[in-house]
Amino acid sequence: AQSVTQPDIHITVSEGASLELRCNYSYGATPYLFWYVQSPGQGLQLLLKYFSGDTLVQGIKGFEAEFKRSQSSFNLRKPSVHWSDAAEYFCAVVVSGNTGKLIFGQGTTLQVKP
Amino acid sequence: NAGVTQTPKFQVLKTGQSMTLQCAQDMNHEYMSWYRQDPGMGLRLIHYSVGAGITDQGEVPNGYNVSRSTTEDFPLRLLSAAPSQTSVYFCASRPGQNYGYTFGSGTRLTVV
Numbered sequence: 001a002q003s004v005t006q007p008d009i010h011i012t013v014s015e016g017a018s019l020e021l022r023c024n025y026s027y028g029a030t031p032y033l034f035w036y037v038q039s040p041g042q043g044l045q046l047l048l049k050y051f052s053g054d055t056l057v058q059g060i061k062g063f064e065a066e067f068k069r070s071q072s073s074f075n076l077r078k079p080s081v082h083w084s085d086a087a088e089y090f091c092a093v094v095v096s097g098n099t100g101k102l103i104f105g106q107g108t109t110l111q112v113k114p
Numbered sequence: 115n116a117g118v119t120q121t122p123k124f125q126v127l128k129t130g131q132s133m134t135l136q137c138a139q140d141m142n143h144e145y146m147s148w149y150r151q152d153p154g155m156g157l158r159l160i161h162y163s164v165g166a167g168i169t170d171q172g173e174v175p176n177g178y179n180v181s182r183s184t185t186e187d188f189p190l191r192l193l194s195a196a197p198s199q200t201s202v203y204f205c206a207s208r209p210g211q212n213y214g215y216t217f218g219s220g221t222r223l224t225v226v
Contacts, residue, residue, distance in 0.1 A: 009154070034214050043204060044157075046214040090156060094211070101172065102147065102206075102215055104157040 002027045002095045006105035013081050014113045021076040021108050023091030032094035033074040034102070035065055039087045047089075050074060061085070086112045116140050120205050120218035127195040127225045135190040135221050137205030145208045146188040147172070147215065148180065150201040157204065163188055195225045 003026045013019055025031055032051050036044040048059025055067040065076045074091060088107045095101040121136045139146065147162040149172075159172030161180040169180050177199060179191040188207075192199060202222050206215035 006156075032211070036214075036217075043217040043219045044206075044215075046216075049214050051212055092157075101159060101162060101170075103159065103173070104149075106154060106156040 002093065002103060004091050004093050004103055004105040006089075006091055006108050008108050009106070010109045010111070012111040012113060015083050016080050019076075019078045019081045019085070019110070021089050021091075021110070023074045023076065023105060024072050025074065025091075025093045026072065027093060027095070030069070033065075033067060034092040034094075035059065035063070035074075035076045036090045036092060036104075037061075037087050038090065038107075044090065047076070081110075081112055083112045083114065086110055118205055118207055118216050118218035120203075120221050122221060123219070124222050125224070127192070127223065129195060129197060129225060131195050133192050133195065135192070135203055135205075135223070137188045137190065137218060138186050139188075139205075139207040139216075140186065141207065141209065141216070142185060143207035143209045143216075144185065145210065145215075146182065147206045148178070148188070148190045149204045149206065150174065150199075151204060151220075152201050160190065160203075192223075197225045199223065200225045 005024045034049045035047040038044045050057050050067045088109050090107045091105040118139045144165045148160040149157040151157045158174045163169045163182040205218045208215045
């Protein structure tokens with residue numbers, strides 16, 4: 001069955017350091033991939049998405065992600081983390097394009113040290 | 115433009131009670147979904163819809179019913195609440211398959 005795995009449950013980085021959050025998917029065809037961010041007590045906000053084309057996609061708040069088909073990965077990166085980036089991050093995949101079934105990973109909680 | 119509106123924001127139910135979580139969007143989106151969020155489990159899809167009159171089951175549909183009589187509304191019904199349904203529920207919508215979902219702010223449900 002299709003699935004999304006975020007291997008890291010919790011990550012702590014220092015403010016100003018670089019960040020990479022991992023996401024692996026299990027899906028036969030080219031998936032539609034997303035990263036969402038959730039601040040405490042809030043809903044989810046879309047950071048970026050990948051459907052096709054350039055494998056490096058830019059999102060909001062200075063985030064980017066790279067689709068690597070050979071590794072079945074879609075890792076999220078940011079060159080310099082700000083304290084306001086502390087939140088929970090979710091990777092998600094549309095299982096098949098025309099059904100709208102969006103499946104989420106378990107999430108990664110990011111803590112930012114001053 | 116309100117986006118995706120969920121009501122109520124908080125609810126406490128007794129075991130066996132029924133209720134409906136409301137979800138409305140004013141963006142004319144065809145796709146709508148309901149998720150539940152539990153610690154350490156991410157968001158799990160309960161039911162989804164690709165248009166008025168069309169619904170389908172997600173990963174965890176048992177104990178929940180949905181209907182989609184209009185494009186704007188996608189209510190989620192709990193038939194007989196159980197403590198295992200204590201969770202935060204999110205409704206989401208998107209205009210089509212090449213778009214991301216817009217999420218509501220959630221309903222925190224406690225079943226005692």
